[in-house]
Structures are given as structure tokens and as C-alpha cells.
Amino acid sequence: MNLKRIFVIIIISNLLHINTTKINKFIVSITTITALITPKIVLGSTESEINKIAAEITVRIDGQNRSGSGVIVEKQGETYYVLTNWHVVNRVADYQIRTPDGRMHPVYYSLIKQVPNLDLAIVPFSSSQNYPIAKTGDSTQLVPGTKVFVGGWPRSGSNLQQRIFLSTAGKVTGRQQPVAGYSLLYDNLVRAGMSGGPVLDGEGRLVAINGIVKLQENSDIIVSGGIEINTFWNWRKRVSLPTISPAPETLSTPPTPTETTTSVPTSTVNFTLAKTITDQINGIVNSIVALNAYIVMGDSNGLISVWDIESGEIIATWKAHPESVNSVAVTPDQQFVISGSDDKTIKIWQLPKNKNVTNITLVQTLTGHTDVVDEIAIAPSGQFFASGSWDKTIKIWNLSSGELGQTLAENSQIVNAIAISPDGKFLASGGKDNQIKLWSLATGKLVRSLNTNSLSTLSLTFSPNSQILASGSSDGMVNIWNLKTGELIHNLKEHIDGVWSIVISPNGKTLISGSWDKTIKFWELNTGELKRSLKGHNSYVSAVAISPNGEIIVSGGWDRKINIWKVP
Incomplete structure (x- = not known):
């Protein structure tokens, strides 16, 4: 494949410089990762088994005029950590995470942490429920022709445009010089809304985070791009992440918050x-x-x-x-x-x-x-x-x-x-x-x-x-x-x-x-x-x-x- 003839159809939005201090005032050093009883991911080899794994570890991220996917990669106490694309959550807004059991979890935007120079972000949420955590593979072992699977929550093609879970199979096509971290190329079918979703290897291990879709000129061949998981863990081992207290969980999406811009006096304080x-x-x-x-x-x-x-x-x-x-x-x-x-x-x-x-x-x-x-x-x-x-x-x-x-x-x-x-x-x-x-x-x-x-x-x-x-x-x-x-x-x-x-x-x-x-x-x-x-x-x-x-x-x-x- 001639990569020089590839042009971008859908690509990440510009990475924004945003304050990390006020957002991360709760950060403390990690001494241990809390060992709790959580559902274990059983690795598979068939397409149906890997699709099941993808469904168990992939979350839906909802925001005002913004949506995407993510994957649960870590847990400390009752705080779960979702890895997604920074461009999914880089706008200051109210977000929620929908876990595979249908529960909705509020996101504390102040605690979202961008991975520097990469289109990646860690999004914490709190829950007393037990959710599976992705098992990590070695992305350096991926060579052209290796089978991979991409999971995510795109919108359906119907008039309702509802979010649905999708897992698609494909093969690694090669690598490119990293752009905002994107280096791995594959030909899986990827649609809008799947940004931040997992890329799994042939045994269901997390090897990359999906984010870019490219289309070869004058061809129907799709080439997707991801950030290799090894790149993330190289950063992760050097930093600490915030923990949060349990928050209310619902089984349906609450109404989108409205913005009020008028002052509401309740007494004689006359400002x-x-x-x-x-x-x-x-x-x-x-x-x-x-x-x-x-x-x-x-x-x-x-x-x-x-x-x-x-x-x-x-x-x-x-x-x-x-x-x-x-x-x-x-x-x-x-x-x-x-x-x-x-x-x-x-x-x-x-x-x-x-x-x-x-x-x-x-x-x-x-x-x-x-x-x-x-x-x-x-x-x-x-x-x-x-x-x-x-x-x-x-x-x-x-x-x-x-x-x-x-x-x-x-x-x-x-x-x-x-x-x-x-x-x-x-x-x-x-x-x-x-x-x-x-x-x-x-x-x-x-x-x-x-x-x-x-x-x-x-x-x-x-x-x-x-x-x-x-x-x-x-x-x-x-x-x-x-x-x-x-x-x-x-x-x-x-x-x-x-x-x-x-x-x-x-x-x-x-x-x-x-x-x-x-x-x-x-x-x-x-x-x-x-x-x-x-x-x-x-x-x-x-x-x-x-x-x-x-x-x-x-x-x-x-x-x-x-x-x-x-x-x-």
C-alpha cells in the first residue's frame, strides 16, 4: 500500500493546551494498586470470544455535543480509570460514562488527565460495582497481517442515530511515524464514535487505542490508526492518578444540564x-x-x-x-x-x-x-x-x-x-x-x-x-x-x-x-x-x-x- 496516497477523512481535533493543575488538585503518589476482587477477563481465540471481551471492557462516553468510547485499564479502590482519546474529552463540559451493565457514571472533569503530547486521556469514575479490566498485550509484537479487533460505540445507521456497540475484525497494515502518538495502522472498519475504543490482538489483549480513520484515495480500502498501548504505559509508570469517592449511579442517561446566565437574587445582597x-x-x-x-x-x-x-x-x-x-x-x-x-x-x-x-x-x-x-x-x-x-x-x-x-x-x-x-x-x-x-x-x-x-x-x-x-x-x-x-x-x-x-x-x-x-x-x-x-x-x-x-x-x-x- 502506498501511504503517500492516503489522505485524512476523519482525524483528531486539535489538541488543546488546558490547565492541569486545577483539574488535578487531588493527585497523590501511588504506593500500591488496591487488590480487589474483580471479574477476570478470560482470553479467547475465536472472533465471538474476542467480541465478547471487547464488549466487557469498552465503555461509552457521552458529553454535550461530544461522544466517544473508552476502555477500562485500571482500578484503585472504587475508582476505575478509563483510557480514551484526548479529543473525546478535551472540551470543558459535563460527561458521563456508560458501563457495559447500562449504568451511567458522572465524570469529574477536574480529574481528567491528558497524557502529554499524545491524543490520550485518563478519565476516572467511581463505582461500587465490579467491572472487568482490560489485559494488556505487547504492541511491539504486531506485524503486518496480524489480526486485530476494534471495539467502540458508534451511532447506528438508522434515522434514530442511536449509539450501538460494535466490534470489527481486521489486520495490521503497517506503521507510520507517530503523529500525536498514532503509529499503528490497520484496516478495520471504524466509524465516528469509536474514537478511544480498544484495539485487541488475536487473544483479546489490549494493544492500542483507536482514534484515526484514513481512506486511500480512489479506493474503498479503509486504513485506521491507533496509539500503541506500550506508549501509554511508558508514561503511566511515572505518574500518580487521583482517586474519588463513590458517586450516584443511574441506569439511564439524565437530561443534559442547561446553562443559566442570569443572576437570581434571594435577598438584599444587591450585587x-x-x-x-x-x-x-x-x-x-x-x-x-x-x-x-x-x-x-x-x-x-x-x-x-x-x-x-x-x-x-x-x-x-x-x-x-x-x-x-x-x-x-x-x-x-x-x-x-x-x-x-x-x-x-x-x-x-x-x-x-x-x-x-x-x-x-x-x-x-x-x-x-x-x-x-x-x-x-x-x-x-x-x-x-x-x-x-x-x-x-x-x-x-x-x-x-x-x-x-x-x-x-x-x-x-x-x-x-x-x-x-x-x-x-x-x-x-x-x-x-x-x-x-x-x-x-x-x-x-x-x-x-x-x-x-x-x-x-x-x-x-x-x-x-x-x-x-x-x-x-x-x-x-x-x-x-x-x-x-x-x-x-x-x-x-x-x-x-x-x-x-x-x-x-x-x-x-x-x-x-x-x-x-x-x-x-x-x-x-x-x-x-x-x-x-x-x-x-x-x-x-x-x-x-x-x-x-x-x-x-x-x-x-x-x-x-x-x-x-x-x-x-
Whole structure:
């Protein structure tokens, strides 16, 4: 076959650069793979036996305007891992996995992990059911003429266009130079919807993930392409994967979620949507600082941007890091911006306030962390700041000199969230476990640990009088604590997904939380009463901020826009 005469009819969509930090805040190192009793795959040799194996390990992936297939490759506890194509799940949306028993399992989009430089992704879901896991073969043993089978969930050819399971037989035709990982070629019949499905050898072992369909010019001969499974496992042995708690399972597909873009007042908290900024925002909004006149934002593309609040016009935008900017903080004198990134560095920048700025001044680059820098918190004095990292440490830095002071390292898990009290005495930290730690900044000693009785802590904030600490968790819980006693004052349960950002108003009366349930909620701090819910985003809300004068709230998220809320 002359491969030079092959042209692409159906090919993968462009791979998108997307933030991996906020998506993977739950990641921890694997020590062992939990040994549980699961159905065993019995290898076969006949076509009917292999078709049966394909049906047992292949799942259907459903999403809004997106569908595909996947194969169960691993299990830890009650968390299953589906290997599929990245182009099947690269759009921010609500997805579900349909297992062979007909049950539907929700997908936590934040936990989907792309395999770098390959059109592959790992999609975890949780279930107490026992599902077979694919047995892996050696893809290097495949030679032209070797029989292979491809499974997947294409749409039927009828007018109903229903998803059906299909397994087709074919032969390996050769190999090509890898393109996004695709190297193996075969002539199996493959249709749209089978992307991400398994390619099995003659005994039913997984040897590749299907993804590309090519058609030879002026011929009916189909040539399909897959990513060899050995390529995946070479990456997999170097990384850890998140585990999740069991989620509700249904036997039918629920209605597609609708998007609401109007604010819904429930009380006298009078913020309304004044302006939406979408221009020049190409990445996920990870972090926002709201000043009285400016907005500072860090995104998943490594950019920092500054906007004028009143006009909504951009003042400056620059490539701050080669990887995602996870946190930005502004010094009390509003002279500097400090950023933390996936690239493990911290950078200090001169804050631009003039639209005529052509050169952005990098003041310092600080190294010392050995993993992702996820949070930055500046002391109210402006003399020092703290950084929290996936390397399980918190580091205290001198702002003017850039020198490293203390390292707080009594964390057993990655650090997701940190906050410094307004009186400058304490630092709070939270991570993958359910413990919030309170540190003395004067001594660097651990003062108290608070048990949240929930999942990972994602966000922390202090009240203006430094007497109250609020925390947001990955299960949607908001906890309010009395710092003097360590007593849990309120446990707020209105959010239905992770609370990634929380702030307390300057007057100390209102707590504002932003969640992946796409809402921003207002709570009365003293009573814990829900006062209002704003619905101005059509995707996950990852950042909220309030201006020093308390008159402006700014929110951002995965829909790549910033909303400015004001009191009329």
C-alpha cells in the first residue's frame, strides 16, 4: 500500500493546551494498586470470544455535543480509570460514562488527565460495582497481517442515530511515524464514535487505542490508526492518578444540564452583573485579584493580565510563565504582582497601571519548590509572602530580597490552599487530606489542626478581625471555624461541587464562595444563612475576589470569561 496516497477523512481535533493543575488538585503518589476482587477477563481465540471481551471492557462516553468510547485499564479502590482519546474529552463540559451493565457514571472533569503530547486521556469514575479490566498485550509484537479487533460505540445507521456497540475484525497494515502518538495502522472498519475504543490482538489483549480513520484515495480500502498501548504505559509508570469517592449511579442517561446566565437574587445582597470580559482571555481563569480600580488575573496559558474595572479595557497582558499560572497576589501597596506556576517557580513583577506600558518588568524569579506552586499569600505588612506547593511544603519568602526564610514541611499531602491572617500572626494551609493546619508565623510551629470531615481543602480565607477561618472543600462543603477555640461554627452544604475560591467581605459580614457547580453564593457569616446565589457562568467557577472597598466582586472560570458584579 502506498501511504503517500492516503489522505485524512476523519482525524483528531486539535489538541488543546488546558490547565492541569486545577483539574488535578487531588493527585497523590501511588504506593500500591488496591487488590480487589474483580471479574477476570478470560482470553479467547475465536472472533465471538474476542467480541465478547471487547464488549466487557469498552465503555461509552457521552458529553454535550461530544461522544466517544473508552476502555477500562485500571482500578484503585472504587475508582476505575478509563483510557480514551484526548479529543473525546478535551472540551470543558459535563460527561458521563456508560458501563457495559447500562449504568451511567458522572465524570469529574477536574480529574481528567491528558497524557502529554499524545491524543490520550485518563478519565476516572467511581463505582461500587465490579467491572472487568482490560489485559494488556505487547504492541511491539504486531506485524503486518496480524489480526486485530476494534471495539467502540458508534451511532447506528438508522434515522434514530442511536449509539450501538460494535466490534470489527481486521489486520495490521503497517506503521507510520507517530503523529500525536498514532503509529499503528490497520484496516478495520471504524466509524465516528469509536474514537478511544480498544484495539485487541488475536487473544483479546489490549494493544492500542483507536482514534484515526484514513481512506486511500480512489479506493474503498479503509486504513485506521491507533496509539500503541506500550506508549501509554511508558508514561503511566511515572505518574500518580487521583482517586474519588463513590458517586450516584443511574441506569439511564439524565437530561443534559442547561446553562443559566442570569443572576437570581434571594435577598438584599444587591450585587448585579455589570460587565463581562471575554476579549483576550484564551485560557482558564485560575486566579483573580480585585483592586478598587484594577483586576489582575492569571490563567492556564501562563498569562497574567490587568484590566481597568470601570471600562473593562485591558491595560496589559504578558506571558509570565511557560506553564499555567495558578495563583496571583498583589502587594498591599499595589506595586507588585507575585505569581506561582506549574513550572515550579515564583515570579515577582512590577504591576503595570498604564496602557502605554510596552515592557513588563520582571523583578525576581524565585526557585526552591520541587513541584507545582499552587498558592501565593502575601502578609498584610507586605514584608514577606508564603507559597504552597505540591511538594508538600509551605515556604516563607522575604519580599524585598527574595530570600527564603522558613519552610513549613509538616504536611503529609500536597498543599492546595494557604491564607495569612490580617493580623499577620497565623498561616492556614489545606490539602489533599481533610486536615487544615494553623501555623504561627512568628515561630513556624504548628498551632492547631482542624478536621474538616470532608474531602480535600481547596480554598481558605480569614475574616478581617482574624477571629474566623473559612474553608471550601472538593465535596462542596463550606466550613466556618472559630480560631480561638478550633470550634466548627457552621457547616454549609448548599454547593453541589467543589468550592475552589472563597472570600469574606471587608466589613466581615458576608462570605462569598465560587464553585464548580457554576454558582457564586453569598452567606451571612454570623448565622451561616444563604443569602443569594449568582449564576453568571456557564462553566466551572474557579476564582472569586472582592475589592478592598467591598463594592465590586469579580469572578472567573473555565468558560474563559471574567464577570464584574457591582452594587447598583
